Amino acid sequence: MAPFRVAFDLLMINLRYHIVSLVAVFLALAIGVIAGTTVINDQVVKGLERSDATLRASLQKQQDSNGVFKSQLNLWESWGGTIAKQIEKDVLRGRTVALMLSSGVDGKIVSNVQNALTVAGATRGGTITFSTRWNFNDDTARQQLGSILGLGPAATAADVATQGADRIANRLDTPGDPNAAGDLLQALAQGGFIQVSDPTGGAFPPAGSLVVWLSSGAPNPSPPDGQFSLPLLRAMIEHVSIAVGEPMASADSLSDQIHGDAALNRTVATVDHVDTIPGVAALIAGLHDVATGLPAPHYGTRRGTTAIAPTP
Structure with missing residues (x-):
């Protein structure tokens, strides 16, 4: 039994040794992994902190730059507004101006034009706003309009x-009275084709009125340019002086189409950036020119224009 006992004790010692060794190895591995992860995490955190600091510095620099540009823009707008008022001042005194708006014209553009007309000394002669119903491919709308x-x-x-x-x-x-029974404008308004604003409370439009036509520049304007707006302008130029304005980057440019029409190009002033201070001033100056019998000027940035804006 003694040799067997000794052998058994040696086996147990050897087994305990291996178990302790394995535990030591795994413990060392665990410590190594934890230590390595800590080092890696520290490096990642430090890298992220450096990136964050760089981005914050870049953002602050851009914000400072934007602030400078904004101040410069405000300065130019203030200066431009002063110049525009000099161009507009009293050039339409004693004249009445009616507005015609395609559907969707930006209200800010309308307000700026109305304010410029006031500076120019003009009297507001009312507004006709076309609705979205001027779609000649819509059978119901077309038949109702035809009936009117x-x-x-x-x-x-x-x-x-x-x-x-x-x-x-x-x-x-x-x-005539746009609210009178049987009046064409009254019938079109009742049918939802137009809205009429008549601040004069009398005959609309007042005799001798000039006209400003503002286009929305939308891709599918209402009323459509080729089918309706251009024919209407051709029919009107025999009796009234007209200036047309549209915003920059118009998807559908009424100005371009006027430039391509010999008769309209000679008689209708155009502005293709009426959503800017120079554009509004150009619209007033252009209306003045055609009202006094001068050739129609064309202001803006598109093909067919002659200048960005008039000079004081």
């Missing part, structure tokens, strides 16, 4: 557009 114009249900889109342009041009050349 005295056309039958078989009238084509071209018939309705042509008749509409002629009838509206004739109506605007004959001042």
